[in-house]
Amino acid sequence: MQLSAFEQRSEFEWVAPPRGRMRVPVVIYASRDLMQAMDAKVLEQAANVAALPGIVQAAYVMPDAHWGYGFPIGGVAAFDPDEGVVSAGGVGFDISCGVRTLHTGLRREDIGGVQARLADTLFARIPAGVGSTGALRLSAAEMDAMLAGGARWAVERGYGGEADLTRIEEHGCMRGADPKAVSEQARRRQRDEMGTLGSGNHYLEVQHVAEIHDDAVAAAYGIAAGDVVVSIHCGSRGLGHQIGTEFLKEMAIAAREHGIELPDRELACAPPGSPLGRRYLGAMRAAINCALANRQILTHLTREAFREVLPQARLPLLYDVSHNTCKEETHEVDGRRRRLFVHRKGATRAFGPGHPELPAEFRAAGQPVLIGGSMGTGSYILAGLASGMERAFGSACHGAGRAMSRHEATRRWQGRAVVDELAARGILVRSPSLRGVAEEAPLAYKDVTAVVDAADAAGLARKVARLEPLVCVKG
Amino acid sequence: MIPRREHFRHEADIGVRGLGPSREAAFEQAALALTAALTDPAGVAPLSRVDIACSAPDDALLFCDWLNALIYEMATRHMLFARFEVAIADGRLAAAAWGEPVDVRRHHPAVEIKGATYTELDVRPLPHGGWLAQCVVDV
Numbered sequence: 001m002q003l004s005a006f007e008q009r010s011e012f013e014w015v016a017p018p019r020g021r022m023r024v025p026v027v028i029y030a031s032r033d034l035m036q037a038m039d040a041k042v043l044e045q046a047a048n049v050a051a052l053p054g055i056v057q058a059a060y061v062m063p064d065a066h067w068g069y070g071f072p073i074g075g076v077a078a079f080d081p082d083e084g085v086v087s088a089g090g091v092g093f094d095i096s097c098g099v100r101t102l103h104t105g106l107r108r109e110d111i112g113g114v115q116a117r118l119a120d121t122l123f124a125r126i127p128a129g130v131g132s133t134g135a136l137r138l139s140a141a142e143m144d145a146m147l148a149g150g151a152r153w154a155v156e157r158g159y160g161g162e163a164d165l166t167r168i169e170e171h172g173c174m175r176g177a178d179p180k181a182v183s184e185q186a187r188r189r190q191r192d193e194m195g196t197l198g199s200g201n202h203y204l205e206v207q208h209v210a211e212i213h214d215d216a217v218a219a220a221y222g223i224a225a226g227d228v229v230v231s232i233h234c235g236s237r238g239l240g241h242q243i244g245t246e247f248l249k250e251m252a253i254a255a256r257e258h259g260i261e262l263p264d265r266e267l268a269c270a271p272p273g274s275p276l277g278r279r280y281l282g283a284m285r286a287a288i289n290c291a292l293a294n295r296q297i298l299t300h301l302t303r304e305a306f307r308e309v310l311p312q313a314r315l316p317l318l319y320d321v322s323h324n325t326c327k328e329e330t331h332e333v334d335g336r337r338r339r340l341f342v343h344r345k346g347a348t349r350a351f352g353p354g355h356p357e358l359p360a361e362f363r364a365a366g367q368p369v370l371i372g373g374s375m376g377t378g379s380y381i382l383a384g385l386a387s388g389m390e391r392a393f394g395s396a397c398h399g400a401g402r403a404m405s406r407h408e409a410t411r412r413w414q415g416r417a418v419v420d421e422l423a424a425r426g427i428l429v430r431s432p433s434l435r436g437v438a439e440e441a442p443l444a445y446k447d448v449t450a451v452v453d454a455a456d457a458a459g460l461a462r463k464v465a466r467l468e469p470l471v472c473v474k475g
Numbered sequence: 476m477i478p479r480r481e482h483f484r485h486e487a488d489i490g491v492r493g494l495g496p497s498r499e500a501a502f503e504q505a506a507l508a509l510t511a512a513l514t515d516p517a518g519v520a521p522l523s524r525v526d527i528a529c530s531a532p533d534d535a536l537l538f539c540d541w542l543n544a545l546i547y548e549m550a551t552r553h554m555l556f557a558r559f560e561v562a563i564a565d566g567r568l569a570a571a572a573w574g575e576p577v578d579v580r581r582h583h584p585a586v587e588i589k590g591a592t593y594t595e596l597d598v599r600p601l602p603h604g605g606w607l608a609q610c611v612v613d614v
Binding site: 039041066067068069070073089092093094129130131133185188189191198199200238241242244245248249252253264265266268401402404405406407408410432433434435436439475 | 482484485486487488489513514531532535536539540543546547550551553576577579583584585586587589590591592593594596611613614
């Protein structure tokens, strides 16, 4: 990306002033290297977001941003409840796709002798990949209860315990979900997908804590170097995809009736108070609950797999974050506290210390921010900062971000070679699709460390720990 | 124009493009490109027929609806499709798709497709004859 369009406010903050139809500036948080590597389409898409009605302060872009659809992936935008919009395109198809990390109570040396057995057991128990199905079939009434209750519904059905719920955004249950706003098609698409991982960049990893960057916060989160943790990355499955599909079309067609001139059809949106906006919010929140319930069921399956291989393991939840959401939150803008509809697309909520939404034990340290990397390079745990609340409505990056297309990745690498190379480095990959593994090859992603360093230096979130994979189940 | 399918570059997702002598042929070729995003269409047997109908106020939205209808059928029937016949009249599409159930060992499906987006969405006649239909699909 050409940097001449930007004013540099600091080493890691780049501002593109409003021009044309933009109502607010675009602000990108990234290093010079990441900026130069970023596709020019990121600025084009963020500038379109900046032109939407009722946008507040700026259209923000995270350090891992890449060319998305409508919003850039790694985009954050907040809208006024009266003048602004809620956007199906701003949330995307994989509603509430996110990451949760579990402690295990194990040390790296505990895994050594059983690593392959653990990998095989997890792969056998976790439904992963195209066409995979879960064991659970929900009646219409149970589907409604799941859509209203989220992870709380799952816990009430025996998948995990009460203690899990305090470690999930929204305490495991998104308020304001409206199951009636979820179509029959979306329900049908979810019929056999409860408790499935999905495919693409979704994964379950057994990881070890390779490095601690902040001792005090790591202690607050209960992690130390050498600990073994499990991270699960997936979302709302077919139900969320179908809701995204349906509302995108409805909002694109209705935009003109709402007096909205869309700079890009993919930014389809509606006023939050309109019947369509309210219906979308109800359905989107139900999809968030579906994602939370799905990750809770996968947690249960993971605990069962560990019980079989390492019965001494205990897997309490460290935290669960969601990436693709629109949430009504209170933020300070120009010295005034305002309710806003905050869209995060490929961005993680990263609330700073003292935020009332955080569980009491994390209130001093700030929210755990779980950043997934690639199979080979590892992942990070960060902590939300007070400065991040001011800089991007309490948001941070969400992953490494792709460096090349899937097509290019399969041209460069073969799945079998990737699996063998990682095995030689002590990372066991289990996947039903070797082509899927090639598409997700480690070098197809940006350097996650560079992304996380930029988020840290920009004051979005503080680096706490680096995780390295031991086992990776890919869909 | 000889009908053909292509993938075009998108950083995180996949662009699917169909080209053909008619709008209908371009839609059919783009559907093949959709299958090719998961697996080699040559390895999918056209054993079972599924009928699809959709409507939209313009060609571009109709194209997305067509791909989304296929994505829905693939997800709910656990099928892959390899042959398509599309008819379009007055903003209405009626089509048949032939395929078979996903066989993970044989098809090695790479990735689920979540939905067809309006990014790089384009349906138009080409200056020297034939039609193009394309968009980015989210995977």
